[in-house]
Amino acid sequence: MVGHDSTVSTAENYRRFGRQEAAGRSPAYERLALGVSTDRLVLTFLRRLPPAKRQPNLLFAAARRLLGSPPDLDSLRALIAGRGGELRSLMLARSTQTNEPARCASLLPALGLLPEPLALLEVGAAAGLTLLPDAYSYDFGGHRIAGADPDSPILRCLPIGPVPLPGRTPEVVWRAGIDLNPLNVGDADDLDWLRCLIWPGEADRDRRLQRAAAMARRHPPQVHRGDLLTDLSRVAALAPPEATLVVYHSAVLAYVPEQKRREFGAAVRALGAVWLSNEAPGVLPDLSVGPPGGAGFIVAEGGTRVLARTDPHGTWLEWLA
Numbered sequence: 001m002v003g004h005d006s007t008v009s010t011a012e013n014y015r016r017f018g019r020q021e022a023a024g025r026s027p028a029y030e031r032l033a034l035g036v037s038t039d040r041l042v043l044t045f046l047r048r049l050p051p052a053k054r055q056p057n058l059l060f061a062a063a064r065r066l067l068g069s070p071p072d073l074d075s076l077r078a079l080i081a082g083r084g085g086e087l088r089s090l091m092l093a094r095s096t097q098t099n100e101p102a103r104c105a106s107l108l109p110a111l112g113l114l115p116e117p118l119a120l121l122e123v124g125a126a127a128g129l130t131l132l133p134d135a136y137s138y139d140f141g142g143h144r145i146a147g148a149d150p151d152s153p154i155l156r157c158l159p160i161g162p163v164p165l166p167g168r169t170p171e172v173v174w175r176a177g178i179d180l181n182p183l184n185v186g187d188a189d190d191l192d193w194l195r196c197l198i199w200p201g202e203a204d205r206d207r208r209l210q211r212a213a214a215m216a217r218r219h220p221p222q223v224h225r226g227d228l229l230t231d232l233s234r235v236a237a238l239a240p241p242e243a244t245l246v247v248y249h250s251a252v253l254a255y256v257p258e259q260k261r262r263e264f265g266a267a268v269r270a271l272g273a274v275w276l277s278n279e280a281p282g283v284l285p286d287l288s289v290g291p292p293g294g295a296g297f298i299v300a301e302g303g304t305r306v307l308a309r310t311d312p313h314g315t316w317l318e319w320l321a
């Protein structure tokens with residue numbers, strides 16, 4: 001995932017996004033990102049934004065929102081020339097809060113190994129769609145697991161290697177999220193923003209998002225407004241003590257400075273909670289996973305133990321533990 005990285009130039013960030021993230025997934029955004037990486041008009045527009053607001057996902061989603069359809073380089077240039085102020089305001093007001101329900105498939109086998117019942121605390125929970133791993137149904141290469149909600153979407157994930165596939169979803173007795181800016185899938189504006197963050201060419205993700213959002217409206221998960229470090233112990237204290245407290249996160253720590261990631265790790269350990277992470281290689285400071293930038297995210301436990309490598313959008317899971 002390309003988060004904010006001040007050591008990388010904006011042009012390089014777009015090149016990397018096109019070649020490593022969009023390639024093979026969204027040809028339209030691959031072309032667009034590579035086009036932006038050499039386009040003076042767009043790069044100048046981006047350089048006038050704070051560094052954390054220059055990300056490809058944010059620019060493309062905001063342009064999609066204003067244009068009503070995914071941008072290409074021509075329509076993006078025209079938007080900047082004609083409505084650059086509006087685009088800038090939207091990028092300053094919103095952030096990349098992609099909430100991908102299928103990341104629950106990446107975490108489910110690790111959750112299934114823990115003593116039940118579970119108390120789930122997800123930091124960076126966005127709209128809370130990844131707070132419902134027990135409610136979704138799963139298909140791990142033909143191994144089906146029925147979720148607690150019969151109308152849930154089925155999350156399809158190809159297992160690779162000896163994935164410890166559970167026979168059922170875990171018993172969850174408490175759940176809560178923390179996010180700097182919780183989104184509400186009952187709010188048309190928030191839901192539309194989540195849809196704009198999905199890339200062209202990924203219609204299956206859009207369908208999944210809509211079904212997951214409908215499910216979350218039936219069982220609204222509570223997401224507290226707060227910071228993953230400073231509000232962690234306050235929210236964790238609400239969990240029932242008899243349950244196994246699991247603090248977890250997906251695609252979040254790349255947005256947090258390294259020192260704060262370390263402090264967060266220490267805070268989770270101090271709680272005595274189980275810590276599951278699902279992040280890009282290199283994001284967890286003490287996790288040794290070879291050179292950063294390899295394919296997929298790393299699912300780890302305790303900040304140091306690699307369990308699996310997985311698709312950032314949960315479509316495959318390779319067990320390594």
Ligand SMILES: C[S@@+](CC[C@H](N)C(=O)[O-])C[C@H]1O[C@@H](n2cnc3c(N)ncnc32)[C@H](O)[C@@H]1O
Pocket residue numbers: 095096097098099100101103123124125126127130178179180181226227228229249250251252255256
């Ligand atoms: C890319 S989204 C991922 C959402 C969800 N975890 C998922 O996997 O679908 C990252 C989320 O982390 C949140 N976030 C970033 N920094 C945070 C912080 N310091 N404290 C709490 N939430 C944070 C953002 O607001 C955003 O909703």
